[in-house]
Amino acid sequence: MQHSMIDDSQSGFWRNLALWKKILLGMVLGVIVGVIMGPDAEVLKPIGTLFINAIKMLIVPLIFFSLIVGVTSMKDSRKMGRIGLKSLVLYLGTTAVAISIGLGLGTLFSPGDGISMVAVEAAPVAKEAPTLIDTLLNLIPKNPVAALASGNILQIIVFALCLGIALSRCGDPAKPVIQVFEGLAEGMYKLTEFVMKLAPFGVFGLMAWVAGKYGADILLPLIKVIAVVYIGCLIHVLVFYTGMISFLGSLNPIRYLKGLVNPASVAFTTTSSSGTLPATIKASREELGVSKGISSFVLPLGATINMDGTALYQGVCALFIAQAFGVDLSFMDYLAIIMTSTLASIGTAGVPGAGLIMLSLVLSTVGLPMEGLAIVAGIDRILDMARTTVNVCGDLMVSVLVAKSENELDETVYNREGVRGGVPMSAAE
Ligand code: ASP
Numbered sequence: 001m002q003h004s005m006i007d008d009s010q011s012g013f014w015r016n017l018a019l020w021k022k023i024l025l026g027m028v029l030g031v032i033v034g035v036i037m038g039p040d041a042e043v044l045k046p047i048g049t050l051f052i053n054a055i056k057m058l059i060v061p062l063i064f065f066s067l068i069v070g071v072t073s074m075k076d077s078r079k080m081g082r083i084g085l086k087s088l089v090l091y092l093g094t095t096a097v098a099i100s101i102g103l104g105l106g107t108l109f110s111p112g113d114g115i116s117m118v119a120v121e122a123a124p125v126a127k128e129a130p131t132l133i134d135t136l137l138n139l140i141p142k143n144p145v146a147a148l149a150s151g152n153i154l155q156i157i158v159f160a161l162c163l164g165i166a167l168s169r170c171g172d173p174a175k176p177v178i179q180v181f182e183g184l185a186e187g188m189y190k191l192t193e194f195v196m197k198l199a200p201f202g203v204f205g206l207m208a209w210v211a212g213k214y215g216a217d218i219l220l221p222l223i224k225v226i227a228v229v230y231i232g233c234l235i236h237v238l239v240f241y242t243g244m245i246s247f248l249g250s251l252n253p254i255r256y257l258k259g260l261v262n263p264a265s266v267a268f269t270t271t272s273s274s275g276t277l278p279a280t281i282k283a284s285r286e287e288l289g290v291s292k293g294i295s296s297f298v299l300p301l302g303a304t305i306n307m308d309g310t311a312l313y314q315g316v317c318a319l320f321i322a323q324a325f326g327v328d329l330s331f332m333d334y335l336a337i338i339m340t341s342t343l344a345s346i347g348t349a350g351v352p353g354a355g356l357i358m359l360s361l362v363l364s365t366v367g368l369p370m371e372g373l374a375i376v377a378g379i380d381r382i383l384d385m386a387r388t389t390v391n392v393c394g395d396l397m398v399s400v401l402v403a404k405s406e407n408e409l410d411e412t413v414y415n416r417e418g419v420r421g422g423v424p425m426s427a428a429e
Contacts, residue, residue: 019196019352020271020381026200027378030207031216041212044205048374051202054195055357055373060151062192062357063347064160065185070304071164072178083402087298090398091306092342094244098236098308098390099341102315103334105232111224111316112323157343189351196353199377206374222379225320232312233386241397249404255414259287260396267392271384273303273350276392284396289413290403298402302395307345309390310355313383314341314362321363321372333366340365355387356380 014022034041141147141155148156167174167181210218242253263279270276281299284290290298318337322329329337344358360373376383403409 022200023203023381026204027207030204031211034208034211035216038212041208045209047205048202051198052370052373054198055360058192058195058357059361060148062188064156065181065188066349067160067347068164068181069185071161072168083297086402087301087398091302094394095308095311095342095345096338097240099311099315099338101232101236102312103319105228106316106319109228110323111221111228112320154343157347189349203374203378207378210375225316226379226382228316229313229383230386232316233309233390236308236312236390237393241393244397249401259283260393263392264389267389268385271352271388273388273391277303280392280395284399288400289410290399291408294403294408295399298399299395302398303350305346306394307348307391308394309387310348311341311345313355313387314359317359317376318362321368325369327368336365337362352384353380
């Protein structure tokens with residue numbers, strides 16, 4: 001009897017613990033067990049491999065369905081087309097800058113130097129780098145089914161965008177199909193949630209194996225990764241975004257920073273840009289003076305495709321893993337990371353942990369070992385807080401610039417002193 005009471009309270013404790021705390025616990029226990037067991041901890045590694053395989057399982061359908069739904073949810077019209085194009089250029093351009101900042105800081109601070117890890121899963125043999133023209137021609141899948149089957153992400157993104165645009169142009173006959181895709185996208189979000197429940201165990205298994213092999217010295221570099229990602233995020237918002245607001249928008253950057261306080265704090269705590277959307281829309285209208293039309297189109301689009309913080313994080317982590325495993329990256333590898341992260345950010349869902357899944361994609365593009373993913377997974381929540389905040393600040397910045405260029409920014413609201421707080425309104429409003 002007493003025994004079962006203890007069991008109940010233990011499972012209750014586990015059930016009530018937030019996922020990120022479980023993951024952190026998995027990491028700490030993994031390190032302790034690994035240090036005690038030494039190299040024998042390798043027996044625990046399959047638990048981690050199971051988690052990594054489950055993550056890989058999500059990538060193709062998650063990108064495919066969420067992108068189609070993202071595109072079909074845009075209501076079509078000429079103005080939408082123009083605003084959509086402006087937003088897209090700004091979203092992708094700023095993402096490329098973000099990842100370059102990540103790569104720059106990752107090179108400067110070299111968080112992975114000093115650890116020498118050996119990949120068990122051999123990195124794919126380096127292929128002859130394709131030319132730029134080949135890369136561009138290859139964006140179009142000759143056979144979309146083959147692209148899906150072989151997991152060619154760039155081709156999948158292109159096909160999903162084209163199919164999404166075509167479906168939304170079809171009107172009524174395509175509506176049932178769009179609903180099916182919406183259902184599938186929801187299903188993939190749920191499945192992501194399930195897989196993330198495995199994270200504490202996967203992280204435990206991999207950290208035990210890593211700590212068993214390399215000792216507890218692995219922790220210091222992880223603290224460095226956190227510091228580098230946070231510094232990068234601060235630079236991106238405080239220097240780059242405010243610069244864009246001042247130079248492209250000729251607006252006061254301090255007002256922009258004040259206006260984003262509410263949604264930024266929601267993003268930081270929820271680590272979901274989709275979940276923050278109501279607060280983001282409210283702030284863009286009430287604090288920054290963006291019109292309803294612009295904010296209700298540009299911001300949901302941004303929550304789906306604009307992930308500057310995620311891209312920055314991927315740059316830092318890819319370099320960290322390359323340094324830790326002693327892999328030399330060529331200039332072409334850097335370009336491949338920039339391109340993959342930028343395009344992958346389109347397919348990253350605005351939900352907690354999605355960036356980690358996409359990191360596996362970036363790693364496989366340049367042939368970096370997947371074990372690196374598990375090491376970063378232990379601190380992912382802390383990194384997710386910063387990157388989601390940047391994702392949301394980026395969406396707001398673009399909404400202000402697009403509104404300004406369309407003469408749909410109420411500058412009296414934008415320049416008004418003080419932040420009006422309040423309960424986030426519904427996104428549907
Ligand atoms: N959590 C992020 C977001 O919602 C995505 C990510 O994991 O990078 O914006």
